[in-house]
Amino acid sequence: MGLATVNRKLAVLGEFFINWGGSIVVTCVLISTYYCCVHIVADNMYTDPVKIYWLTLLAKLIILEIAVNLACFVYYSRFNSVTYWHRKSCVADLRVYAEDSEAQPEIEYATGQPNLERHLSWEPANESGSKFCFTCNKEAPQRSHHCPLCKMCVLRKDHHCFITGACVGLGNQRYFMVFLFWCTIGLIIAMPHLFFYMNTEVAYWYPFGFLYYIGPVAVFRWIFGYTPFGQACFSTLFSFAAASLITAGGFFGMQVYYTTQGYTMYEYNNLTVRASFQGDGENLGERFRLVFGRNWFVNFLVPLPWNLPVLTPAISDSLFRVRSKVL
Ligand SMILES: [Zn+2]
Ligand SMILES: [Zn+2]
Numbered sequence: 001m002g003l004a005t006v007n008r009k010l011a012v013l014g015e016f017f018i019n020w021g022g023s024i025v026v027t028c029v030l031i032s033t034y035y036c037c038v039h040i041v042a043d044n045m046y047t048d049p050v051k052i053y054w055l056t057l058l059a060k061l062i063i064l065e066i067a068v069n070l071a072c073f074v075y076y077s078r079f080n081s082v083t084y085w086h087r088k089s090c091v092a093d094l095r096v097y098a099e100d101s102e103a104q105p106e107i108e109y110a111t112g113q114p115n116l117e118r119h120l121s122w123e124p125a126n127e128s129g130s131k132f133c134f135t136c137n138k139e140a141p142q143r144s145h146h147c148p149l150c151k152m153c154v155l156r157k158d159h160h161c162f163i164t165g166a167c168v169g170l171g172n173q174r175y176f177m178v179f180l181f182w183c184t185i186g187l188i189i190a191m192p193h194l195f196f197y198m199n200t201e202v203a204y205w206y207p208f209g210f211l212y213y214i215g216p217v218a219v220f221r222w223i224f225g226y227t228p229f230g231q232a233c234f235s236t237l238f239s240f241a242a243a244s245l246i247t248a249g250g251f252f253g254m255q256v257y258y259t260t261q262g263y264t265m266y267e268y269n270n271l272t273v274r275a276s277f278q279g280d281g282e283n284l285g286e287r288f289r290l291v292f293g294r295n296w297f298v299n300f301l302v303p304l305p306w307n308l309p310v311l312t313p314a315i316s317d318s319l320f321r322v323r324s325k326v327l
Contacts, residue, residue, distance in 0.1 A: 018149060022163035023070070029240045030066060030186070034059050036237060037193040045196055062186040069179040072172070072303045073164055079171030080154040082144045086320070141320050143277065145266065156319060158255075158264040170309060170319070173255075173264075174292045174299050180252035181300060187245035194238050201231075215239030262287045280315045290315055 038059050042052045078084070133140045133153050140146070145157040150167045158168035161176065168176045198213055218235030221227040227235075258268050262279020281287040288296040293307035311319065 018162065019165035021165075022161075023165055026163055026244070029237070029244055030063065030183075032237050033187070033190050033194070033241050034063055036197070036234070037190045041193040041197045044200070045193060058189070059186070062182055062189070065182040066179060066186065069175045069182065069303060070164060072305065073175035073179055074166050076172040076175060076305065077150065077166035077169070080150070080152070080157070080167050080169030081171075082140050082153040082155045085155050085170065143267065143273070143319055143321070156264055157266055158258075159266060168264075174296075175303060177252065177255050177259075177291070178300055178303070180248050180255065183248040184245065184252050187241055187248065190241060191245060194234075194241055197234065198238055201234075213238060259287055259291055260284055277318055280318060281312065282314070286310070286312060286315070 038052075038056050042055050046052050046055075131140055131142055132138070133144075133146050135146050135148070136153050140153040141155065144153045144155045146153045147157065147160050147167045149160055154167045154169040156170040156173075158173060158176075160167045164176075164179075166172070213235065215232075215236035215238065218227050218232040222229060222232035254265060258265050261268060262281055263274065263277075267273040267277070279287070280290050289310040291309065292299045293304060293309055295304075295307070298304060299307075
């Protein structure tokens, strides 16, 4: 096998892990958390079968919400593409037509005696307008960003999520937020159960029991034969669940905050974008309807893919700004 073949195979493997590695880890954590809380801990913690019944039902509902929204998130990531929105939005098309017919700014060619002063004060005509994506080989609105992993220009890009293997953009941000919401709720319910089990079955056995809440410590002890395998697994799961709760909860809070401000995470932290673009929409309602469509709260119970984002003329103008002039 030649080196080139090995390289190609490694690249395929790498791409697989970039796209699916995070999802595989998250799925394993979710399913094992579900299994441990409902089928192991609940039997120890509750004596009332009615309580166990309701916990099981709630856990199934949460797992369903997470799975459906994750699937929608990955599927609808294709609708982040700038091309899709250009086709969808007649506003954008009209703007492009209208501006094509306008006189283009004069291009000054290099002459023998360049006028230095003019060059120093020269501002590019499209400072607040479009940009050219050399990878897609086409003009793209300024509020889009090329993603080399998704292989397209993503409109209103928030970030590329390595956990789910897709970009968060205008087409799928709502599923991302609902996914994070249910992950957070699920883990908030799971943590006291895991903590109860850790306290009664795992950590109390030893002096310095608090160390057993830390997964790597338990795994280290298992390798040297001090801790049974099952307890090392439980400690690891506890650590993963705690980390996931902080990540999912933190990200959900951030997503809500940036949405209330009318920006994506990328745009909010990019001062140039914040300086040249007002936040989307006039009020909170418009900002939430841009991400979730009408009746935004219903999305948290059932995904509504047919309920498209509501783009007011002002929002379209900012989103699809292409070749507008600095006045
Ligand atoms: Zn591009
Ligand atoms: Zn991406």
